[in-house]
Amino acid sequence: MGRLPFTPEQASTFAPDVDHLLYFLLAVTVFFTLLIFGAIFYFAVRYRRRSERELPHASHGGMALEILWTVIPFGLTMVMFTWGADIFFRESRPPADAMQIYVVGKQWMWKLEHMEGKREINELHIPLGRPIKLTMTSEDVIHSFFVPAFRTKQDVVPGKYSVTWFQPTKTGKFHLFCAEYCGTNHSHMIGYVYVMDPADYANWLRGNQTGASLADTGAKLFQDLACSNCHKADNSGRCPSLTNLFGSAVKLAGGGTVKADEGYLRESILQPNAKIVAGYQAVMPTFQGLVTEEGVLQLVEYIKSLAPQPAAAAGGAH
């Protein structure tokens, strides 16, 4: 089915799915609205009061009708629930081969970083047809990453990572909005998503290339912050080696294990003592305030690059 005039462009694989559910809901709505409006209108005219002393026969209700108009709406709502939940669940699981992009929201701009090191503000360039996975966080208040043409939205919450993904199906320029009220210039926290042919995208990525890839920047930051003094690759340092860390299960002091995903890495940089690796001391200082959210993302990306590629690409999708 195509697009109705009151729906935005369909530019991702989700868009038609969401719109089809919308059409179903609209059909149900229109049917019941017409039914109710029609019945009220008909009754109001047909049974209008003809004399002030008129007394209609009392009727007390009918069980069959009550059951009918309980069961039918219930059945319909369960269809709506299942259909909507199915879409939602797919929206929640990025495919393993998705292209990773990092997003940092702050009052009042979007900062986006490509793996190759390209950085953008309030603009996001992406290739057509590739699934894109966004890993997002905020430096201050809650924001929300919203692209109407993709029918996706995800809150960006300070203190944690959130993920959304989409697969663009149409080239062009689409609105990017902040959908969660974030302060004075909330309505200026907007931008555009440019979906490009893969070849154009490759050109764009190569053109005015500013520097190293995200992982390389992270590696440099790793040196600058003197992380490498303790985290040595051969495990000879005071702190655990980070090679092959990402995606593995880490044994913790005091029992239990934790999966080394982006959230764990972020926490370990900013609150290193939250989870101590078994066999090590709590000697790492916190880097809260010393490194920005973008810096943390670069470090995370560097640490991911130290692990075998398949795990890194999977990005925790299991």
Place this chain on the structure above:
Amino acid sequence: MSEHTEHQVDSALTYVLVFLGLIALTVITTAVAFVDLGPFSVVAALAIATCKMLLVALFFMHVRHSTRLTRLVMAGGLLWLAILIFLTLGDFMTRGVVGIPGR
């Protein structure tokens, strides 16, 4: 509206016994706190606290003499507290199950 409301006066002995029970439970719960029960530490502490609450409510607050409505009000309040806590925990405990941050 026809329920009679004459006081059922409990004997002082009943109150003394309940009071002693409460003190005993306080001692027990404090002592148990020094024993390593693993995850049952929480269970033990809350179970004893619940017993104490029931003693206070049933005897000191006269719930055992009270109308069904009063008991319903009390049960309803606790049920709503449970709704608040368990549905919220339903979120916090299932975060990260899919393995996607923020989901």
Place this chain on the structure above:
Amino acid sequence: MASHSESLALREQFDTEAQQKEASTLGMWIFLITEVMFFGGMFLAYTVYRSWYPHVFAVASSSLNVYIGAANTVVLLCSSFTMVMAVRAAQLGKRNAIIWFLILTLVLGGVFLGVKAYEWNEKFVEHHVPGAGFHFEGVPQQGPAQIFFSLYFAMTGLHAMHMVVGVGLLIFLIVETRKGKYSASYMTPVDLIGLYWHFVDIIWIFLFPLLYLIDRHLKT
């Protein structure tokens, strides 16, 4: 709470005293339910963060003095006992006994608040009060430790505030009883304030294990 000088304390909207008494009791219970939900929000926050930071909470909770906490629990239970005895005296119409039990309750409530104040003061001295000067030795994570003490202060503070209100109500009751307002046939205010006092006791019955006891054995 009625303050009629007539012997018949029946208000005009009611038909019978039984109806009035039932209405007041039901009203009090519903009020207590709102209190449950009010504290419930704090219990929820506590549950969430305890499950997130079990270790920090265990260590921070161990820094509280369990003996003082237990003793204070006993004090409060004693006050509940004297309160219920005051209600019993009112049911039997023994005015002097009401007054003495109420005074005992008042004293025990005062002791509880005094001990609580002493404990809070300790926290100030130890820099365990949330805010700029917060410092907690036991754990490396200052943030969650601060959350524990925030919850400690919020929960015990709100509880103490209820105690203070209760103390005020007790004073009111003592004054009114001396004036001879209550008898075996009309003692609703004594009954209701009794319910309130026991309820505040129940809140503490849960605060004590939650804040002082759970996972104390994890203390390093």
Place this chain on the structure above:
Amino acid sequence: MITAAEQTRVDYLNESYGIKSWLLTKDHKRIGLLYLATITLFFFLGGAFATLIRVELLTPQGGLVSSETYNKLFTMHGVAMIFFFLIPSIPATLGNFFLPMMIGARDLAFPRINLLSWYLLVIGGLFALFAMLAGGVDTGWTFYTPYSTTYSNSWVIATAVGIFIAGFSSILTGLNFIVTVHRMRAPGMTWFRLPLFVWSNYATALIQVLGTPVLAVTIVLVFCERFFHIGIFDPALGGDPVLFQHLFWFYSHPAVYIMVLPAMGVISELVSVFSRKQVFGYHFVAFSSMAIAVLGFLVWGHHLFVSTQSVYAGMVFSFLSYFVAIPSAIKVFNWTATLYKGSISYATPMLYAFGFVGLFTIGGLTGLFVASLGIDVHVTDTYFVVAHFHYIMVGGTIMAYLGGLHYWWPKMTGRMYPELWARLSALVIFLGFNLTFFPQFILGYLGMPRRYHNYPPEFQVLHVLSTAGASVLAVGYLMPMIYFIWSLRYGKLAPANPWGASGLEWKTPSPPPLHNFDETPVVTQEAYDYSGVIGEEIEVG
């Protein structure tokens, strides 16, 4: 004919005079009128903010006010309308006035607590007004952390204190209603003889009592967070801002039912009286109110689908949300069925009732859209949601509130309102409302986020339509304001039962005497039995 004796009859309005006789009154009827005056003030205040918002949105780049001011406008619009108008609207005015009369009681169970709750609303309102005059608050009525706790520089605390105090007003009203319904019913007034307005106010009272304390404690925590930086909602200290959203919506979702359940009760009365038939499926309508009150507490997480709440919690909350749809649907079907073979009058209250059923149907059905996970991800925080809840709250609650006000006005004041003007206002409000808010559904699906001061130019046409509708709506709301006041002096004197209604409140003179009934009524029949009423003399208004 009005005899001299009737004119000098002592009623609750003329039994005492002077400002003190009002400010210290314990009469539920006078307190109801005090509420009416108070919330009308807040309604027009909130309406003024809404007008400024709509005018500002005429052009994409704005220019009337700055972004900062715009943010304060929509926040104060929400705060004034929700906490100081909609929450108290029907229960505290019409409920206060009529709930005791409908069950045959002389007053509420706790008249002094009733007066106290009005004072609490006023004090809370003064705090909120102070915050608005001192510079306003810009967090949105939802007060999301960490913006409200750390980043906003506006009068968050004063507003929060105002809401906290007003919350206790709501709690005490609820408490009073519950006890009154349980303990103050007249002889013979069994539960299943209660008018449905009483049932729905009872269900509302349960929500007020069980939900509002959680809002209160949330406000206390926000207060502590802002003053002492305690960290409970602060990610920097390991807290979770999403916990705030759970606590907030645990109250604020059921609060929607605080607003709309009494409205449903009013509609049940109106539909029955103006078609002279017992409400079809009385038991189902009564129980559906209770079902909504209970189920309403299980669905708050549907406000958090994209908030980083877990996927599973999202699914559970979406699933449970659909259960609330069923009792609402039952009500709509039963009202419609009540009309069948009735004797339908087109008096103003009935026109409002028709309007309510229509708008509530649309509002309710669009609720199915936002309860659906797949669609909500797209439309949440857009104008679609704005349109949806305005259909429920403005199209639903305010239509019912006005309908009820017209219906009971003769009883409250002893005067009839001018019927022609009233019908016109009902029509103007219905049309203005749809023109204002229907375009917002489309705006929302097209992707227009809410709380935007500036917006992309392609949305302008729909915004202009919406503003045009708002100006019609404003006229519609001003009309009753004017003719109600006019009628106090010039309206025809109202008979005891101008509509041929069967409820107890119509069996006493208009306006009622101080203690409502000359002698306690004894109830011998079910609600909405018109067989006895129509035989009596009916004066046509």
